[in-house]
Amino acid sequence: MSITDEILIAYQKKLGQRIKEVREGKELSQLDVASICDYDKTTISRIENGRTNITLKTLVTLALAMEVDISQLFEFKD
Amino acid sequence: MSITDEILIAYQKKLGQRIKEVREGKELSQLDVASICDYDKTTISRIENGRTNITLKTLVTLALAMEVDISQLFEFKD
DNA sequence: GAAAGGGTAAACATGTATGTCAACTTTATA
DNA sequence: TATAAAGTTGACATACATGTTTACCCTTTC
Incomplete structure (x- = not known):
């Protein structure tokens, strides 16, 4: 586990939290987003919990589904 | 080739151009960045030319190498 | 011309994101 | 209690990003 890997996992978690925040702000469930994206809800859960190197x-698919710019998904601290 | 795929490829190209722009702004060659990231220069070329679903x-590795925030890599039009 | 630096490209291997399914927990609501 | 909706997790398959090597094209500089 390199330092870069640790930074990556921290970043995955923050991005996942941000995606969740945006999703909840739009009052969408994980299942709603999954269905718009034609993804399985498993995929959304994994992403929001920072378990995937997205x-x-x-990102493009999620941003389209939630009607936000990708750059907005990266608007978080650290 | 779905509409989402077309949007993706357009996005890959724009992001690649933005990464190139940032790299050149820092007066780094593709080889410089590759060596800092411990990547092969082939990888950098593929990314800047929009041939990869990064x-x-x-992104984390490139941002660290070029000393910018990831969000800055998404600061482009469209 | 030759040599070196910067960039592009094809081919193959390996690791992993995502697709998919099944099972589970949690929360809310009746 | 029980029923349903929302979310999590594990397992396995497939597709593809990246690692790596080789070879090529341009410039520039000698």
């Missing part, structure tokens, strides 16, 4: 494609 | 880990 790809740009997934 | 992961968060790679």
Whole structure:
């Protein structure tokens, strides 16, 4: 486990929290977002809990589903 | 090739251009960044040319190497 | 011309994100 | 209690990002 890996996991968690925050702000359930994205709810849960090294494609899909800019998903502290 | 895929590829290209812009602003070559990240220069070239669905880990690594916030990498139009 | 630096590209291996399903917990509501 | 909705987790399959090597194209500089 390198330092970069630790930073990555911390970042995954913060991004997941931010995605959850945006989702809840739009009053959407994980299942709502999953269904709009045509993802399984498992995927949304994994992302919000910082258990995945998310790809740009997934970020684009989530941002479209929640009607926000991707840059807004990166608007968090640290 | 779905509409989402087309949006993704357009996004990959814009992000790649933005990464290149930031790198050149710091007067770094692709090889410089690759060496700091411990990546092969092939990887940097693929990313800047929008040929890869980049992961968060790679974004974190590039941002650390170029000493910018990840959010700055998403600061481009559209 | 030759050599070196910067960038691009194809091919293959490996690791892992996501797809998918099943089972579980938690919370709310009746 | 029980019923349902929301969320979590584990397991396995598939697709693809990245690691790596090799080879190539441009410039520039000698």
